[in-house]
Amino acid sequence: xxxxxxxxxxxxxxxxxxxxxxxxxxxxxxxxxxxxxxxxxxxxxxxxxxxxxxxxxxxxxxxxxxxxxxxxxxxxxxxxxxxxxxxxxxxxxxxxxxxxxxxxxxxxxxxxxxxxxxxxxxxxxxxxxxxxxxxxxxxxxxxxxxxxxxxxxxxxxxxxxxxxxxxxxxxxxxxxxxxxxxxxxxxxxxxxxxxxxxxxxxxxxxxxxxxxxxxxxxxxxxxxxxxxxxx
Numbered sequence: 001x002x003x004x005x006x007x008x009x010x011x012x013x014x015x016x017x018x019x020x021x022x023x024x025x026x027x028x029x030x031x032x033x034x035x036x037x038x039x040x041x042x043x044x045x046x047x048x049x050x051x052x053x054x055x056x057x058x059x060x061x062x063x064x065x066x067x068x069x070x071x072x073x074x075x076x077x078x079x080x081x082x083x084x085x086x087x088x089x090x091x092x093x094x095x096x097x098x099x100x101x102x103x104x105x106x107x108x109x110x111x112x113x114x115x116x117x118x119x120x121x122x123x124x125x126x127x128x129x130x131x132x133x134x135x136x137x138x139x140x141x142x143x144x145x146x147x148x149x150x151x152x153x154x155x156x157x158x159x160x161x162x163x164x165x166x167x168x169x170x171x172x173x174x175x176x177x178x179x180x181x182x183x184x185x186x187x188x189x190x191x192x193x194x195x196x197x198x199x200x201x202x203x204x205x206x207x208x209x210x211x212x213x214x215x216x217x218x219x220x221x222x223x224x225x226x227x228x229x230x231x
Contacts, residue, residue, distance in 0.1 A: 028150075029044045029045065029046070029148075029149060029150030030044065030045040031043060031044050031045075031053065031150060032050075034052065034091060034094065034226075035091065036052075036056065036058060036088070036090060036091065036094070036226065037058035037059060037088065037089070038058075039057070039058060041053075041054055041056070041226075042054055044149070044150035044151060044152075045230065046105060046108050046109065046149055046150070046151060047104060047105070047107070047108025047109075048104070048108070048229065048230050049101065049104060049105070049108075049227050049228065049229055049230060050227065050228050050230055051097075051105070051151060051225060051226070051227050052225050052226045052227075053150055053151060053152045054077065054152065054154075055076055055077025055078070055154055055156060055223040055224060055225065056077050056078065056080070056088070056223070056224040056225070056226070057074070057077040057078045058078075058088065060078075060080065060084045060087075061077075061078030061079055061080040061084060061221070062078060062079045062080075062159050062221055063078055063079075064076055064078075064079060064156060064157060064159070064171055064174055073156075073174070076139075076154050076155075076156035076174070076223070077154070077156065077223055077224070078223075079156065079157075079158065079159045079221035079222055079223060080181065080221055080222070080223075080224050081219065081220065081221055082181055082183060082220075085181055085183070085224050086183065088224075090226060093228040093229070094226050094227070094228045095226065095227060095228065096181070096182070096183050096224070096226065096227075097180070097182060097193070097225060097226070097227045098182060098183065099120070099182055099184075099191060099193075100119075101227050102180075102182070102193045103119065103120065103121065103124070105134075105151070106121075106124065106126050106130055106134075106205070107124070109130045109133055109134065109149055110126075110127050110129065110130045110133075111124045111125060111126045111127070111130055112124065112125050113125075121205070126205050128203060129146075130205075131145075131195060131203045131205050132145045132146045132203070133145070133146055133147065133148040133149040133151075134147075134149055134151045134153045134195060134205075135147060135153045135155075135178070135195060136152045136153060136154050136155070139154060139155050139175065140155050140175060140176070140197055141155070141175040141176050141197065142176070142197040142198065143197055143203065153178040153195050154178055154223065155173075155174060155175050155176055155177055155178050155195075155197075156174060156178065156179075156222075156223045157171060157172055157173035157174035157175070157176075157177055157179070158171070158172055158173055158177070158179050158220065158221060158222045159171050159172075159220075159221040159222075160172070160219060160220050160221070161219035173196075176196060176197050176198070177194060177195070177196045177197075178194065178195045178196075178223065179192050179193075179194045179222040179223060180192060180193045180194070180222060180223050180224065180225050181222050181223070181224055192222060
């Protein structure tokens, strides 16, 4: 059974393809790389921050796969728990992204505030072009992205184990969801940032606490990205 693991998606927008002459082409994103756990990861500058532009694939974690006899999918990185994520030794200045970091990300790419009384995704309008600028050019089941930002959000899905005694284990949502783990300072369960696409071409972006069910939390695995502030 397919499940979506973030329930508070705030913005849902219809995706429509359009073509018109662009007299002000977007300059290519500034890219470089960073070494984490002995491997090089490509990075991209977006606004006043630098982000890794591929999913982490270091020690630990699960490689996406649907069971025995199915070849694992390695080009999407690995899926990690929050405990595993927090144990990663990062270079000076780098960190797991917070909710504020992801909000800064979409603001840098064109999101506009509609409610000054709050500082979360519900208080911002996120244009379709902002969402698609974050998405990879390939891999999505429905609309692929433009990746003009260079962020390269990959639809790697998630993995969940159910500790309720039913033995439920599932890899889910590859091709439709990019889910990235976010540590929370105020909640024992991690949050996630997500981009989702549906069969009718609608796109969603937002954040949510993943604790939709008491049996899900520490056994939830998703993709990891890292960020640092530019000086």
